Amino acid sequence: FLTDADPGIECFETMYATRAEGVRHVERHLTRLAASAAWLGFPCDVQALRARIDESLAKFADQNAPHRLRLALGKSGAATITSAPLAPLAQDTxxxxxxxxxxxxxxxxxxxxxxxxxxxxxxxxxxxxxxxxxxxxxxxxxxxxxxxxxxxxxxxxxxxxxxxxxxxxxxxxxxxxxxxxxxxxxxxxxxxxxxxxxxxxxxxxxxxxxxxxxxxxxxxxx
Known part of the structure; x- marks a missing residue:
């Protein structure tokens, strides 16, 4: 059912990112996303996703402010990227x-x-x-x-x-x-x-x- 019909789910990655340093551990994220997509039978163009991530990072107003960057991939291979500032935790523990x-x-x-x-x-x-x-x-x-x-x-x-x-x-x-x-x-x-x-x-x-x-x-x- 995962290959013949839309399973009604997406693969996604939630990543830590700044404009200055990019996505932390980006290769690990993309490797995991690609593996999940392959298992589900979703197309996954990793190079295109890298370009989309770079485009998103370039839009951050403050180059050092941490952001939550979410990349979602559907059955068609279409990707959606959203972002928001990442607030610090209220406590260290x-x-x-x-x-x-x-x-x-x-x-x-x-x-x-x-x-x-x-x-x-x-x-x-x-x-x-x-x-x-x-x-x-x-x-x-x-x-x-x-x-x-x-x-x-x-x-x-x-x-x-x-x-x-x-x-x-x-x-x-x-x-x-x-x-x-x-x-x-x-x-x-x-x-x-x-x-x-x-x-x-x-x-x-x-x-x-x-x-x-x-x-x-x-x-x-x-």
Whole structure:
């Protein structure tokens, strides 16, 4: 159904950008977008998208002001780019809640769309908005096996025994851009590992990551 009919979803990337420095980790974003498009059977002209991004950046009034740049790609291969100034976080450490404590169902680890950044994310969006209503930034999900997966708008890293760990993609996790950056950083030394609710509750530290905010310390709100 993904190739013969419009699946009713888009691939998208939400990126941090300034006019002076361009899009942070732009190649990682475009590589992920192209991979998602290929899996869905969407045409994706990466060179044309680069040109469209450059056109958008040139319109920013302040060359150093951070912006949220959103690139969406539909089944026809048509792209839409929107942008808005990015306000700073109110606090250096953000609050995180557990989605299962607020009535959210487990995610299904076998759902292949979890590995792609698409607009089929109503429950994720509802979760982070509920987190904001509770004074937090995001909610953490678990899968049908009780394994930690990710936040509604972030990946999560958990510190145990002095080392950082993040759930593997097989648990049902989006390969986030900042997640990839940190896993590729030998000095940081993070590893993938199956994690549980107890790992979150007993963590020495928590960290949320996404392309817009980078890596942000987090605390659990109970």
């Amino acid at each position: 953000v609050g995180v809640l557990l989605a299962s404590d607020y009535g959210f169902a487990p995610v299904e680890s076998a759902d292949a769309l979890l590995l792609r950044k698409t607009t089929r994310r109503a429950e994720f969006d509802r979760a982070w908005r509920e987190a904001e209503a509770q004074g937090g930034f995001d909610m953490l999900f678990f899968n049908e096996r009780g394994e930690l997966t990710e936040g509604g708008r972030s990946n999560v890293f958990v510190k145990r025994d002095g080392k950082w760990f993040t759930p593997p993609l097989a648990s049902g996790v989006l390969p986030g851009v900042m997640r990839g950056v940190l896993l590729d950083d030998d000095a940081f030394g993070a590893q993938e590992r199956v994690l549980t609710r107890d790992d979150v509750l007993d963590a020495e530290a928590l960290m949320l990551t996404n392309a817009l905010r980078g890596a942000v310390p987090a605390r659990l709100i109970r």
